[in-house]
Every structure is written in structure tokens, then in C-alpha cells.
Amino acid sequence: MIGKSYFLLSLLQVGLSQDWKGDTPREVTAFEGSCVQIPCHYSYPSHLANQPRGGVWFNSKTLDVSSIAFHSRNHIFEAVQFRHRTRLSGNLKDGNCSLIINNVRREDAGPYFFRVEFHKGPNHNYPVTQIHVFDFTDKPTIFPAEIIAGKRVDISCTFNTTCNGTAPVLTWDTPTDVPGSVSNTVTQHGVTLTYTSVLTLIPSLKHHGHNLTCRVRSPSVSSKRIFTLIVQCRDSNQWITGLLGAGITSCIGLIGFIIYKCVRKGSSTGRGHSAQAEQVSSYSQGRQLDGSRRGDSKWEMKLNRIINEYQGPTYENCVFDRSLSHQKSKQFF
Template identity: 65%
Template sequence: MKVMKIGRNDCGKTETKIKGQRLEQGTSSIAFHSKLHNHEFQRFRYQTRLSGDLKDGDCFLIINNITREDAGPYYFRIEFDSSNSYSYYPATELHVSVGLSHEWKGDTPREVTAQEGSCVQIPCHYSYPSELANQPRDGVWFNIMQRHSFIAFHSKDHNHELPRFCHQTQLSGGLKDGNCSLVIKKITREDAGSYFFRIEFDSKNRYNYYPVTQLHVSAELSQEWKSNTPREVTTQEGSCVQIPCHHSYPSCLENQPRVGIWFSTGKHIHGAPIAFHPKDHNQELPQFRHRTWLSGDLKDGDCSLIINNVRREDAGPYFFRIEFDSKNRYNYYPVTQLHVSDFTDKPTIFPAEIIAGKRVDVSCTFTTTCNGTAAPVLTWDIPTDIPGSVSNTVTQHGVTLTYTSVLTLIPSLKHHGQTLSCRVRYPSVSSERTLILTVQSAASNEWKAGLLGAGICLSVGLSGLFIFKCVRKRSSTGRSHSVQAERVGSYSAGEQSDWSWKKDEMYLEMKPNCVVNPYTDVDLYKSCVFADDPVYVNL
């Protein structure tokens, strides 16, 4: 099948009637007549037309559904009246190849595998003759069973579809863009089989695209439906809580609208209590109404639930459910158990050195992992006669939110011993942290600084003196050992005996300063006493 366009662009400017004629064995048969289609040769009737307007000089001929017998010479004739007509030559020779037109092409896989319960997309792209680009068309998918073809999808009339495919199939793209991909939702085992696509422009221009695609359905349930939620979450009464949730779903549903619902029960049954519904809050239990919402975007896989102003009765199991349509919906398990305890969290105060008459910044922080609408508020309780100002900021690191309040004040000595309190408030609960002011005088602070400097200088000086004396003693002792050794070597036996007495006497004389044994290799000053000049240094 093919659509052929032949003709000229220099036709007459005023139309009365025109003919496109084909020469057959020396005679001419009319292939197209602009006024009288009955004059057309039988097999050309309703198969030929002009592509443009004769007034614009366009006399191109279009032949639909080309066959081999259409091959041959064609020429154009313009007729204004009986005396003003003209045949345009040379004739155009039309050749028709034996094979089908390469303009009818399809690109589909030979095999596709899906898991039961998921949805699947059979990729399909097709082309067709350019002359049909602006023509209306219908796309039809067939499922082959027992050598018979049944309609799985019809773009114009769903009543033609096999009952089990009704409302279960759709195209993922636009036929005009050449996208004929088929989506089958909620796959069952009986959906396995062969599929092929067919395009229909009119009764003469329609085409089946082969080869067929074999769809395999595995017995296991789809693993594309997955979620990541904790088994337990603990929160405190009056605060807000976030139940983390991330989910996945079959990729063929990526562009489909969806609804995410949270249930406050252990399993899904008809009439199960709903904690959050994005489209109809009237379906939510009264206790949750206007207190629950999703923290992220379902399209990004974020299904985390936030409960504001937590109550004791909120404790219990929760699970998430996604709904694309009546057939593609899924409950994500296991459930998350929510525990609610008393509110015991307190803010943290970071103390600073407080000097009378000088400006000081005191910081108070409170951290939470829940970004609720009723955020915690930090306030200060301070003596009324202390001038001050407050600045508040919020920072986020990952899922942790840090609320910071900085109190700037200038205290005096009379405020010593008084208290500052930082309070965190939720709509129904609060707690506080108290700081007792320790105010120092400016003079006291200067005296402490001077004393500290003097102590440092004294420590450094004494350390240097100690090191100097030790080094000096060791040097002098070494020289005396050398002299003594020389003298012992030069004395006679009697003299040596006398020297031994002197040696002991010298040893005794040295004892008051330092107990040193000159005849050993160990540290000479290990037992030094230095009793005459005691020095105590903290090194």
C-alpha cells in the first residue's frame, strides 16, 4: 500500500474543470476528474484527489492505495471551455515496486515480560506515508488467541475491546507523533500472548505492523510496588510527628494521576479509618481533620505523613495506600506503630561570660525532625529592668530542624543571681530551661586577667631557672670525675689507699648538696635534693 503524489506546479490560474489522465495502450482513461467522478476509471474512483488549489498553480495528483496495475504514464489536462483546453506534457511514468511501501514501518520488541499485578508497556513506534499526516486515524491493538485476533485496545470505540481489556488498556503517547505504545494495567496471567498494532486512516489506508510482540507474565507478584517505612515511631504529646515513607510503583504509571491515602489501622478493610485523604478531607476521622498532610510529593516517591499537635489517641498502627485507578492501587506494608509519650523535651541554653555593663549574647536552641504547620516557638523570660533584644532563626541539616533564639542584653551587678528562662511552646504544651546569672564586675575581671598573666610569667621564669641549675651541676660534676680518674691512675699503692679515704670524704662532702655516686653510669642527679635552694615548678 502506498500513496503516490505526482503532477506539476505550473497549471492554469483559472479553474473550470481538470483531468488527470492515464495513457493505456494508445488511449487515455481518466484517473481523476475535478467535477465528475463518474467519468473516472472504475478502479481510480475515490482513490485520487488533488493535493492543492488550481488557482495557486498546484495540480499535484494523489493516488491512494497504490497497486501494481496503477503503473504507467500520467499527464494533466486543464479545461476552461470547449475551445480553451490544454494537455501538459511530457507524461509522468509511474513505477510500482513489487514490495510494500517502506513508509509503513513499525518498531516493536519481539518479547516483553511483566509480573502479575503490575502494569506493562509494549513499546511501539510507527511511520506512514507523509501524505496522510493530516488525516484522522484510529489505532487498534490486537491480542492473538488460538489463531484468532481479539481487540485489546481501540482508540475510538472501547466497546469493540475484549471485556477483560475494557478500561485496562490505553496508549502512552500520541498517534500523530508516531507513538503507538500500549499500556496494560493490572496484568493477569491470561493477558500473556501475542500482540500487534494496526493503524486505520480510512477503508483503503490501513496497515498491520509486524512482527508481533510476545507478552510473558510471571507468576510472582510485581516487585515494583515497594515501600520504606519504619516499624515504630515515638513522639511526644502536643508536638508534631513525621512518619517517614518512600514508595515505588511500576514505571508505566509514572505519568498517571494518583491519590495517596493514610489509614490509621492495621489492615485495609471496607470502611477502614482514614487519617489523611488528599482529595476529600470529609473521609478523614474527625480527630485527624486539618491536622494531617503529606510532607513531600508523591511523584518523587515521598509519601511521608505529618501529624500536627499530636494527641494520646493518635497512638496506633498506620499504613499507606496509593491509588492510580480502580485497577492499579496498592497497600504498602508493614504498618508503622506510633507511640505517644509525655512532652519532656526542653530547649538548651548556651551560657556566656557575663560582665557588668557589657553587651552579651545568650543562645537558646530547640531541635525537631518534624516540619509542622504549628512550629515550636522560642520565647524568653527575663528581669524587666534588663535592656535586651531577641533574634530568631531556623536552620535545617537533613531532616533535622534547629530553632535558635539569641537574647542580647547588657546586665549590671544588681542582676547577679537572677534568672533567665527560655521557653519552647507548641499549641498545647510547653517547657523551659532556666539559667542563673553570674555577673562579674569589670574591675574583678581585669584583676583576674592580670593575676593570670603574672602567674604565667612566674611559671616560665622558674622553669628556666630549674633547667639552668640542673645543666650547670651536671657539667661541673663531669669535669671532677675526669680529674679524679687521672689522679687515681698516677698514685702509688699507698697513695691510692689514701685517695680512697679522700674519695669517701669528698663523697660525704658532696652529700649535703646532692647525693651523687661518681662510680655509676646511671643518672647522677636522680637523687638530687637541692635542700639549700628549694625550687618547686609545675611543668
């Protein structure tokens, strides 16, 4: 008899050794129009492990049946303002009692607590969590990328949330003449969910200065982030190198022609008249120098005209190196 009483007392002590414990935060921040999650994990005496149970969340500090935000056994007991907007993110059998509220409203602010109800056992209330509701101000993030004309580029837009409720939707607004494709993914790191949308496009110089807009939408709210395209030339000085080569070739031909004409004219005057020969020689040298200057002047005018043409609004973001022309000229002369 004594042995049997001792055995029953030991079982009672084991049962009481598992306290009723709840792991919930004191405060949670929510944004109007989005979803919010109250993390919740609970424990109970081990002898109740096989007992059927239900979970109830109250939007109050007391057992007010008119303020039931969630009821696992029968949703008809839930207050009208919460119906179809609340659910648990886990399984009660696993000790997970986390509550999710979708499409948060201003009137959702206030105290919440979780209550577990066993079919053939005691019930227990867990600590209170206060929800604070603010205006929706979160914006998506756009990661910058180097944008080169004619080269494919991926531009990423992300949005982070810790609520596994109604998923936000990421979309892109692009100019009609900027075609592209979009891919969306969702990844999870701990309790954080990252929604990513990648816009793939091949920009041209005419798209420089155009805006791309990434929007995040929830059932009743949205926000956006704007990204301005800064399109760079593939090689901003490639064209001027070719232009200089053609210009130098033209200069060589022009100077050669002038020298040829001067020499030919000097030879035709006769070699018997030294004074006249000197005069012709002097005239030829002056003509040669004058022609060279005119050719150089024409070359400079042509170069400046083309540079100015390519530095219009379309190419205002391309950096053209004018010093390149002077360097090439010095090498030639």
C-alpha cells in the same frame, strides 16, 4: 507474529521488574501536644509513572474507611479526629508519602500504613508503622556565655525537632529591669530542624543572681529551661590598685610631716645642753615611730573599711585580692 509476541513479553517483564517497595520505619515516637512525622518513600512499576494517583493513610492494619487519617483527594473522607491535623510533607509524584500529624493526642497511638491508588491501575498497601505517644518532656537548651558587667552578651536558646509541622515558638522571660532584644532563626541539617532564639543584653552587677527563662511552646504544651546570671566584674582588682596608690601617697605625706615636726622641735631646745638634747632626740624618735605606727594603723583601718564596703551583697561575686595591699606596702617600706 512471534516477534510481536516477544516484544509484548519484554514490556511486561520490564514493568514487573519495578517492584512495589515502601521505605517506612516500623516504629515512631511521638510526644503529646507536639507534631510527629512518619518518614515514607514508595516505588511502583514504571509503566504507571504518568498515571494520576492519590494517597491514603489509614490508622489501622486493615482497610477500615472509618480510620482514614489522611486522604489526598478529598479531606472529607478523613476521620473527624484527624481532620485539619494531617498532611503530607512531600509530593506523591516524587515518591514522597511522609505523613505529618500536628498536635498529637494520646489516641493517635497505633498502627498506620500508606496506600497508593492509581486512576487507571492497581492499588497497593505499604508496610505498617507503629506510633507510640509519650508525655512531652523535651526542653530547650541554653548555651552558657561569659557575662561581664557593662559588656554586651548574646545568650542562645535552641530546640531541635525532626517534624516539619506546626513550628514551636521560643520565648524569653526576663526580669523587668533587664532590657534586651531577641532574634529568632530556623536552620535545617538533614531531617533535623533547629529553632534558635538569641537574647542580647548588657548586664550590670545588680543583675547577678537573676534568672532568665527560655520557653518552647507548641499548640497545647510547653517546657522551659532556666539560666542564672553570674555577672563578673570587668576588672575586680582595678579599684584596689588605685586605692593603694592614693593610700601610699597619704602615708608618705604623713610620715614626712611627722619627721619635720620632730626635727623642728629638737632644734629649738638649744644645743648647749647635751643631756636635754639626748632626751629630746629620744623623745623625737619615739614620737616619730609612734606617729608612723598610728599612720600605718589608720591606713590599714581605712583600707579594710573600703574593702568591706565593696564586698557587700552587690559585689559578692567579685574577687578582690587583699594580698595586693601587703605587696604594695612591702615595696614602699
